[in-house]
Amino acid sequence: MTPRTPLVLKRIYPVISRDLEQAGVVSTAVRRELLGLGMSPDVVRRASVVCFEGEMNMVLYTRGGRIILLVKEDRVEVLFSDHGPGIADIDLASQPGYSTAPDWARELGFGAGLGIHNMQQNSDLFKIRSRVGEATVVRATILLGIPFF
């Protein structure tokens, strides 16, 4: 078990399905919050990429939901929680190059099949839980370094 550490900041952002006009707004807001806290450019960039990929996945493939930003003393956590439809095979969906994107999304440069992979690459801890027909919850954690060392 990881020890509980004090919460520095918590933000909750709604994400609306298919609303591409607003897509990216949460990621840029998260970036601003982290910069405001004086986080290193590396942490800000990694968290921003994780957030953008998750946000786009929610906009393109889910019925919407919310993104929760939790900043603790030793970590940044981004939680993505949607209202389905769920992921039947998480391993397959995580494979680089695998995509279910429709043609219109591919034409806009989405659907490269790299979204979940990019999220994993930029996270220190990464977990997807999904129930088909119900919901998917993703937790991406970026560690800020170990205090006391």
Next chain:
Amino acid sequence: MQIREIAADIGLEALAVADPGREVAGGYCSDLLSDVLAHTQPGDLWITHQRHLNVVAVGKLRDVAGIVFARGLRPSPEVVARADAEQVNLLISSDPAFVVAGKLYSLLHR
């Protein structure tokens, strides 16, 4: 090299230039947003054919020096307004992406 010097040298039209003094370190060509998120470096000039709103967010999140739309592709006023608001440099080249990249490469590596 600053983006304003590069724009003048290789003939880029400025659409939104919030930071004309921004240093350009390199370049990256791609139309796949996840590929750009994974591989651009801060300070790169991103050359692309995509010109919708999300491009501004991707450029901002990766802290690119600017986004260049190749082949004279012009984004909508909403995209330019978003770039102004987010302080992302947007430029257009009438050249195809290959030529823009070639010119930028020669300029940065001469």
